[in-house]
Structure formats: structure tokens, C-alpha cells
Amino acid sequence: xxxxxxxxxxxxxxxxxxxxxxxxxxxxxxxxxxxxxxxxxxxxxxxxxxxxxxxxxxxxxxxxxxxxxxxxxxxxxxxxxxxxxxxxxxxxxxxxxxxxxxxxxxxxxxxxxxxxxxxxxxxxxxxxxxxxxxxxxxxxxxxxxxxxxxxxxxxxxxxxxxxxxxxxxxxxxxxxxxxxxxxxxxxxxxxxxxxxxxxxxxxxxxxxxxxxxxxxxxxxxxxxxxxxxxxxxxxxxxxxxxxxxxxxxxxxxxxxxxxxxxxxxxxxxxxxxxxxxxxxxxxxxxxxxxxxxxxxxxxxxxxxxxxxxxxxxxxxxxxxxxxxxxxxxxxxxxxxxxxxxxxxxxxxxxxxxxxxxxxxxxxxxxxxxxxxxxxxxxxxxxxxxxxxxxxxxxxxxxxxxxxxxxxxxxxxxxxxxxxxxxxxx
Numbered sequence: 252x253x254x255x256x257x258x259x260x261x262x263x264x265x266x267x268x269x270x271x272x273x274x275x276x277x278x279x280x281x282x283x284x285x286x287x288x289x290x291x292x293x294x295x296x297x298x299x300x301x302x303x304x305x306x307x308x309x310x311x312x313x314x315x316x317x318x319x320x321x322x323x324x325x326x327x328x329x330x331x332x333x334x335x336x337x338x339x340x341x342x343x344x345x346x347x348x349x350x351x352x353x354x355x356x357x358x359x360x361x362x363x364x365x366x367x368x369x370x371x372x373x374x375x376x377x378x379x380x381x382x383x384x385x386x387x388x389x390x391x392x393x394x395x396x397x398x399x400x401x402x403x404x405x406x407x408x409x410x411x412x413x414x415x416x417x418x419x420x421x422x423x424x425x426x427x428x429x430x431x432x433x434x435x436x437x438x439x440x441x442x443x444x445x446x447x448x449x450x451x452x453x454x455x456x457x458x459x460x461x462x463x464x465x466x467x468x469x470x471x472x473x474x475x476x477x478x479x480x481x482x483x484x485x486x487x488x489x490x491x492x493x494x495x496x497x498x499x500x501x502x503x504x505x506x507x508x509x510x511x512x513x514x515x516x517x518x519x520x521x522x523x524x525x526x527x528x529x530x531x532x533x534x535x536x537x538x539x540x541x542x543x544x545x546x547x548x549x550x551x552x553x554x555x556x557x558x559x560x561x562x563x564x565x566x567x568x569x570x571x572x573x574x575x576x577x578x579x580x581x582x583x584x585x586x587x588x589x590x591x592x593x594x595x596x597x598x599x600x601x602x603x604x605x606x607x608x609x610x611x612x613x614x615x616x617x618x619x620x621x622x623x624x625x626x627x628x629x630x631x632x633x634x635x636x637x638x639x640x641x642x643x644x645x646x647x648x649x650x651x652x653x654x655x656x657x658x659x660x661x662x663x664x665x666x667x668x669x670x671x672x673x674x675x676x
Contacts, residue, residue, distance in 0.1 A: 308338035343373035377407035474525030519549035534566035548658035582625030590652035
């Protein structure tokens with residue numbers, strides 16, 4: 252059975268549909284024009300956007316933000332921001348700017364309420380936490396600020412350093428910061444910061460947490476820390492850090508042992524240029540390379556080509572932690588070709604800090620076969636760190652030629668068997 256509408260009913264339905272369409276078109280047009288006006292950041296356009304779409308919280312927020320920042324008028328901005336938070340209380344940035352306006356007007360109680368609303372709406376976004384922390388800090392609420400800086404440190408690597416810097420200024424208490432504020436994920440940055448601030452005790456505690464958690468450590472951060480420790484003569488901590496870095500930085504192969512305190516003495520490993528491995532720098536008139544064609548103890552040796560005046564050092568060295576007042580034996584092998592010039596290069600072992608020479612080899616020249624050199628010495632009463640290097644003697648005089656070094660070894664004589672002690676190097 253079909254129902255048929257009478258003519259008046261049809262007209263009424265059509266009229267209603269037309270009205271609804273017109274209303275929808277008007278609303279859509281108003282929203283379109285409002286969005287267009289809101290895209291222009293000046294007062295007339297923003298006011299027009301609010302007038303066209305009065306229920307849109309975003310436009311009221313933009314108007315309030317314009318008054319707050321562009322016009323520097325928190326009093327004028329306040330009603331706009333309050334109406335925005337009323338229409339949409341779930342946008343944390345609305346509450347943050349409302350808190351800023353209230354802070355500018357000295358309304359601390361209302362500012363705290365706005366901050367609480369902001370953090371309730373968005374407790375984890377680092378930008379919101381950063382702004383809230385700074386506002387809390389301006390209020391003098393250090394504990395609240397620290398809590399929010401902790402949120403920043405957990406979620407935003409770009410704000411890590413400024414957050415750490417601010418936290419350290421507020422409360423330079425390493426135990427509190429490690430326990431309550433700074434997460435282990437930012438320990439490398441925290442370590443670098445403390446090194447730059449010359450805070451050795453605090454840096455040691457950060458390193459201790461890094462080792463305890465067995466988190467991987469980038470070698471660049473490790474080498475920076477090692478340089479800091481060595482520069483401040485904290486050899487015991489440097490030795491401990493290097494030992495612990497075996498598991499944290501993949502340096503198990505770069506550890507000294509009783510059989511050889513030198514690291515990579517046969518140059519079979521990649522040269523790290525840091526820590527307690529070989530370190531090198533460019534010296535004019537000297538060329539360093541690893542040579543797989545001339546070998547003695549491993550698959551390659553260190554080749555040094557000299558060609559120039561003014562040379563005092565070959566530009567490669569290694570630091571070795573030792574005990575004071577202890578006997579050691581140093582040895583190594585070398586080849587030399589086409590050496591020309593007064594004197595020659597020599598293997599040197601000396602105290603890094605006092606520059607006391609303990610061993611100087613013969614001149615490394617006139618050897619077209621692998622020749623052994625070495626000797627025994629006793630460290631001084633204050634010697635904790637040796638440097639092994641290749642010196643030019645006499646320093647500064649012209650020299651030309653090629654030198655190969657391999658099989659370098661340093662052992663504690665007191666650990667050697669009696670038969671080995673009786674041998675003449």
C-alpha cells in the first residue's frame with residue numbers, strides 16, 4: 252500500500268528542507284569566512300573570526316594570545332583566554348597562556364589553578380611541561396618546577412641540556428637529581444654537562460649509574476670524560492672508567508693486562524685516538540700509517556715517514572696508568588730505512604705530569620731487519636701515569652727516512668718470573 256502526501260504537506264516539507272539547507276549554507280559560509288579571518292594575525296581579523304563563529308574556542312584563544320604577546324596587554328587578553336578555556340577546557344596551551352596572563356597581573360593563586368588545569372589536560376607533552384616548569388620557577392615553587400623539568404628530560408632530547416642546566420642552578424645536589432629528576436636516558440648529556448662545569452665528584456656518580464645500569468656509552472662521550480680526568484690528574488678514576496668501558500663502549504679488546512700494560516701494542520686493532528689507546532695528531536713533516544706489508548708481531552705495523560725540519564715528536568702517544576715506586580720493563584721492535592739526519596727518533600717513556608724521563612731507547616736507525624730495543628726502569632714516588640711516545644733527538648733538527656714500530660710491550664718487572672728478570676734486554 253502506498254501513501255500519498257497531499258499538496259500542502261509536500262510544500263511544507265520542501266520549505267523545511269530549504270530552510271535547513273540555507274541554515275547549513277549560512278553556517279558553513281560563516282565558518283569558512285571565520286577560518287579565513289583567523290588566518291590573519293591582527294586584531295580586526297581575529298575579532299571578525301570570533302564574531303562569525305562565537306562558539307569556536309580556538310579563535311578566542313588566538314585573540315587572547317594576540318593581546319598577550321603582540322600587544323603586551325595581559326589585562327585585555329584575560330577575558331579572551333578565560334572564555335577559550337571555558338569553551339574547551341581540554342587544551343593545555345589555552346591554560347598555559349591563561350596562567351601567563353594571570354602571572355603578569357600578579358594573580359598567583361589563579362595562575363596556579365590554570366597550571367594545574369594545563370597539566371591535567373596534558374601531563375606528558377614536554378613543551379607544556381617546560382612552560383609550566385618555568386612558570387612554577389618564577390613563582391618560587393622549586394619542587395613543582397623540578398617535577399615538570401623531569402617530564403621534559405624524559406620526553407624531549409632537544410630541551411635536555413637547558414633543562415639540566417636549570418635544574419643544576421636550582422639545586423646542585425647530584426644525589427637528589429639522579430634520584431628524583433634526571434632519568435638515566437640522559438646520563439651522557441648530564442655527564443658532559445658536569446665535566447664542562449668541572450664537577451668531578453658529581454660526574455663520577457653519573458658514570459657510576461651508567462655502569463650500574465649497563466647502558467651503552469658513546470665513545471665520544473667516554474673520551475671527553477677521560478680527557479677531563481687525565482687533565483685533572485684523577486688517574487685512578489680514569490683507569491676505573493676505562494676498565495668499565497670494556498662492556499659499555501665495546502672496548503674489551505683495548506684493555507691492558509699483566510702480560511702487557513700497553514693497549515694495542517702491535518697495532519693490530521683500529522686506533523681509537525682517545526682514552527688509553529694510541530692518540531695521534533698531525534705533525535708537519537711526519538706521516539703516520541698502518542702498514543700490512545712490514546710486520547713482526549701481528550698483521551701490520553706502524554709506519555712513520557719523516558721528511559722535514561722542526562720535528563720534536565712523531566705525533567703519536569699512549570698513556571699508561573702505573574704504580575709509583577715500581578719497576579717496569581719496556582720493549583719493542585723496529586726497522587728503519589734511508590734515515591738521514593743527525594741523531595734519530597727514539598722510543599721514550601716518561602712521567603706525563605712531571606715529564607721525568609724513565610727510558611730512552613737507542614737511535615732507531617740503520618736496521619733493515621726487525622731489531623729489539625728496551626730496558627728496565629723504576630717509576631718515581633709520585634708517578635701515576637706514563638706517556639709512551641716517539642721523540643726526535645736532537646729535537647727540531649732535520650730528518651728524513653722511514654721507521655716501522657711493532658710489538659711494543661710494558662710489563663711490571665715485579666710480576667715477571669725470576670728467569671725473565673735475569674735476561675738482558
